[in-house]
Amino acid sequence: NAGVTQTPKFRVLKTGQSMTLLCAQDMNHEYMYWYRQDPGMGLRLIHYSVGEGTTAKGEVPDGYNVSRLKKQNFLLGLESAAPSQTSVYFCASTSDRRSSGANVLTFGAGSRLTVL
């Protein structure tokens, strides 16, 4: 049981380049989230998904796009990378809280992105 797997773990981009971060979970979770974390800061929500085929904006969605074509995968795309997007990105997932009553997130190990 791998949990939440993020690829790649590290990436260096030049300004204007595009890339996609992949998040995969094998727990059959409904909800998936992308956060970013900057030095000395807490995690900020970029986008989230409440199920296959659905996505929604979080606190800091500008400059990012997402897709959830398969339940187990949640992709985060940067169409034209900017230095302000240099950050550590974390993906998380959880099951439907309506069945569990609580919302315990399982996080991936993170993807460190540097935009030059």
Added chain:
Amino acid sequence: DAKTTQPPSMDCAEGRAANLPCNHSTISGNEYVYWYRQIHSQGPQYIIHGLKNNETNEMASLIITEDRKSSTLILPHATLRDTAVYYCIVREELPQGGSEKLVFGKGTKLTVNP
């Protein structure tokens, strides 16, 4: 903004109990309190959660005041590996669906000293 208030840092001696406080004075009746920790740039790790009653698991204990406006996470015998940033979180309902987001503030940096 996060709905919780935590001290920015704390120190604890190895082998002693670490008591991490959290204020959440605006918590509503059906909101859970969650604790996560993040060890040096790793992904946050779930520790424990509670609603009204005190909770204990293999990692920690959670003490919630009767009015639910504050809580304390207790690591009974802190080790060096418990050095991490600890986040106290209450959920916020997301506009879409029945989901929610957990707002992570800056947390408390716990340093366990030998």
